[in-house]
Amino acid sequence: QFPSCHNPVRINGSEANFSLPRHREDEEEGADRHPFLTDAWLVPLFFSLIMLVGLVGNSLVIYVISKHRQMRTATNFYIANLAATDIIFLVCCVPFTATLYPLPGWIFGNFMCKFVAFLQQVTVQATCITLTAMSGDRCYVTVYPLKSLRHRTPRVAMIVSICIWIGSFMLSSPILIYQRIEEGYWYGPRQYCMERFPSKTHERAFILYQFIAAYLLPVLTISFCYTLMVKRVGQPTVEPVDNNYQVHLLSERTISIRSKVSKMVVVIVLLFAVCWGPIQIFVLFQSFHPNYEANYATYKIKTWANCMSYANSSVNPIVYGFMGATFQKSFRKTFPFLFRHKVRDGSTASRTANAEIKFVAAVEGNNNNAAN
Secondary structure, three states: OOOOOOOOOOOOOOOOOOHHHHHHOHHOOOOOOOOOOHHHHHHHHHHHHHHHHHHHHHHHHHHHHHOHHHOOOOHHHHHHHHHHHHHHHHOOOOHHHOOOOOOOOOOOOOHHHHHHHHHHHHHHHHHHHHHHHHHHHHHHHHOHHHHHHHHOHHHHHHHHHHHHHHHHHHHHHHHHHHOOOOOEEEEEEEEEEEEEOOOOHHHHHHHHHHHHHHHHHHHHHHHHHHHHHHHHHOOOOOOOOOOOOOHHHHHHHHHHHHHHHHHHHHHHHHHHHHHHHHHHHHHHHHHOOOOOOOHHHHHHHHHHHHHHHHHHHHHHHHHHHHHOOOHHHHHHHHOOOHHHOOOOOOHHHHHHHHHHHHHHHHHHHHHHHHHH
């Protein structure tokens, strides 16, 4: 029979190590001598790698967007907001979670117990809503291409991002009520940072609320947006009035640009769903399955799922680098010493950023000529 968890810190429903059963010989030899398991160094090492890659990559993304004027588009503002959530998550949450594996208990006090759990929930919630906003943005561009050019501005994206953070703080506030320090035992008396609910019903309701708000609802909304986008793909952006070759060329070019950006957003959303799905489903199973029993097998599964969720914060910049042509050009212009070939000032990055504007100007010019 397994007692309560070794470090039952449930940050967004994830636990660290579960405790091994106590034996009489352990108590006789010394209660404070807990075993140093493989995960005590392997998981923190993996988290350190995640932090290194994530902090460098996301910082570069924000730096490139802020440095180059042509990168300050509505979509890139959402990407910068996503990078900011990843940085806050990596700095304020990952190190504390990493310490749960080598240490026998929580050592940072009650305030940090609440603060770390709350901030992690806020950043995860902000990530979900930002991805939903990005998907809605791409859907709006695809379904209403010309109208979107007049309404999708960096200022609107910034206002939406601020509202996302305010909403995330509000949706995550229940964490402050239930997260607290609890006394426990694992090779001696320990303190644990964990969620404590008045009843099992409260616990299940809270976990279901987290699952719906931070995973299911965003995924369903994003799926709906991309269903609309799929129906729209391949349809002409606008019907030119006089079969002007330049208008046709700009139309094809604009469709190509939008398609590439939309594919990048799809990959980012899919990575989020794949990385966070296992831990979300596991926590639901753990709370609602009547015959769930904590053992070493479930612990290993949950540790793997936890690592998957944390890895999501470091993979997005890699996606931008491989799939975002504009990001590639801007990276090369910002750090030319890292690349063999120089990038000309009149590169595709600049032309790509202004292609939609040129397209609208050409269409409106043709319409005016036709009217005259």
